[in-house]
Amino acid sequence: MGLAPRPDARVASRAAGDATNDLVSYDPASQEGWITTRLDMLVNWGRANSLWPMPFGTACCAIEFMASAAARFDLARFGMERMSFSPRQADVLICAGRVPFKLAPVIRRIYQQMPQPKWVISMGACASSGGMFDNYAVVQGIDTIIPVDVYVPGCPPRPEGLMYGIMMLQEKVKRERMSDTSLRDELDPDPASNLYIPPAVIDELSEPFGNSVHQTRSGL
Amino acid sequence: MSAPFTVIHAGHAATGEPAPRTPTQVPHRGGTANPSAARLQAQFPQFYERHEVIWGDTTVYVRPEAILDVVRWLHDDAGEQYDYLVDVTAVEYRDVEHPLEVVWHLRSLPFRRFLRLKAQLPKGTPLRVPSVWPVYRGADWLERECFDMFGISFEGHPDLRRILMWEQYREGYPLRKDFPLRGRFSRAEQLRQALSQNPEAKYSMEELTIADAFEDLPQDMRQRLAGGERTGE
Numbered sequence: 415m416g417l418a419p420r421p422d423a424r425v426a427s428r429a430a431g432d433a434t435n436d437l438v439s440y441d442p443a444s445q446e447g448w449i450t451t452r453l454d455m456l457v458n459w460g461r462a463n464s465l466w467p468m469p470f471g472t473a474c475c476a477i478e479f480m481a482s483a484a485a486r487f488d489l490a491r492f493g494m495e496r497m498s499f500s501p502r503q504a505d506v507l508i509c510a511g512r513v514p515f516k517l518a519p520v521i522r523r524i525y526q527q528m529p530q531p532k533w534v535i536s537m538g539a540c541a542s543s544g545g546m547f548d549n550y551a552v553v554q555g556i557d558t559i560i561p562v563d564v565y566v567p568g569c570p571p572r573p574e575g576l577m578y579g580i581m582m583l584q585e586k587v588k589r590e591r592m593s594d595t596s597l598r599d600e601l602d603p604d605p606a607s608n609l610y611i612p613p614a615v616i617d618e619l620s621e622p623f624g625n626s627v628h629q630t631r632s633g634l
Numbered sequence: 635m636s637a638p639f640t641v642i643h644a645g646h647a648a649t650g651e652p653a654p655r656t657p658t659q660v661p662h663r664g665g666t667a668n669p670s671a672a673r674l675q676a677q678f679p680q681f682y683e684r685h686e687v688i689w690g691d692t693t694v695y696v697r698p699e700a701i702l703d704v705v706r707w708l709h710d711d712a713g714e715q716y717d718y719l720v721d722v723t724a725v726e727y728r729d730v731e732h733p734l735e736v737v738w739h740l741r742s743l744p745f746r747r748f749l750r751l752k753a754q755l756p757k758g759t760p761l762r763v764p765s766v767w768p769v770y771r772g773a774d775w776l777e778r779e780c781f782d783m784f785g786i787s788f789e790g791h792p793d794l795r796r797i798l799m800w801e802q803y804r805e806g807y808p809l810r811k812d813f814p815l816r817g818r819f820s821r822a823e824q825l826r827q828a829l830s831q832n833p834e835a836k837y838s839m840e841e842l843t844i845a846d847a848f849e850d851l852p853q854d855m856r857q858r859l860a861g862g863e864r865t866g867e
Contacts, residue, residue, distance in 0.1 A: 516828065
């Protein structure tokens with residue numbers, strides 16, 4: 415992205431024999447402003463700086479996440495101050511804390527209810543790998559259920575750690591290209607298995623939440 | 635909510651006793667037993683096994699088949715008034731010969747007394763004890779948790795189902811000593827079974843929707859919703 419001089423300004427400066435001002439003119443009269451950029455770069459810039467998180471806090475990582483959102487660390491600097499407690503309006507699912515097996519279908523369904531584009535941050539050791547809870551009740555990493563973009567280590571991570579992960583996610587968002595058709599691919603389970611949830615059911619589940627009813631993913 | 639709410643002042647029945655204070659230099663074993671233990675022995679001599687005092691708390695062992703009668707007497711008797719069921723849980727010891735113990739923690743607010751009841755269930759026999767739900771409604775979920783984790787059947791419980799693990803959980807009872815820490819199935823199989831559970835199996839959408847429960851909502855919430863705040867229909 416950059417500012418380009420008016421074509422006639424370049425011609426005028428060249429005609430005057432001014433070699434130092436050959437390409438860029440900072441004459442105020444020539445700054446009527448038009449921008450050339452790649453469209454996906456502009457879109458990515460907007461997306462990366464207005465990520466709305468869907469907080470999925472199950473344990474002590476959620477406390478650190480709340481601290482990140484509060485005044486001292488201030489997630490608003492990254493355009494993330496608007497917590498989306500409905501998956502319909504969320505961009506980033508931040509899973510903060512351990513996920514027991516009983517919660518596995520719930521987080522999967524929340525992920526399916528989020529509209530594209532969507533990203534996932536796995537915050538802390540438990541969400542990333544099961545952590546110290548190598549037992550019968552805890553999912554050994556949420557990447558066995560949903561795709562994860564950024565893993566934040568720590569037990570729990572300090573807010574700085576989460577912010578570093580958020581900035582890494584912003585970098586990732588900024589590098590996305592529209593020509594990459596595989597970017598938004600989702601693997602749907604086999605409709606014959608009982609892992610499959612029909613689109614109408616995914617839509618129906620958001621019913622009590624205000625105007626979310628009208629923002630369904632299937633367009634029904 | 636038809637029954638009127640009555641305020642209970644802690645210790646109002648224990649007149650004449652000195653004001654309570656934190657005990658110091660409590661022996662590990664021995665000391666003054668809860669007076670309820672002696673009365674319990676006199677009341678149920680055939681079901682009373684023994685009592686012991688550990689760190690100042692009295693534990694009474696009773697026969698498992700009598701637990702409902704014992705608890706009901708402790709709750710109803712004017713000289714006991716154990717009106718608060720703190721916890722129902724169970725203990726399995728590493729010693730395989732040691733029977734499994736079911737534990738009830740009772741608190742008498744009027745007398746400021748604490749009593750721990752234990753019933754021993756030998757291994758190799760069906761793990762059954764009567765439910766105390768007819769006396770304490772709060773025992774409902776406590777006994778369900780105990781059933782979920784240890785596989786103890788509480789007879790007379792109105793709705794004995796798993797509560798922490800999901801209902802289709804098939805690996806056994808996780809807090810038993812013969813249960814491996816990581817479960818019996820492979821991680822992939824555990825995940826597959828967990829993902830195929832239905833979170834709405836018990837609660838239908840009708841139960842969850844605010845609009846359908848409008849008549850059951852509190853008065854102030856109904857006014858607020860009727861005044862223009864939409865429920866999402």
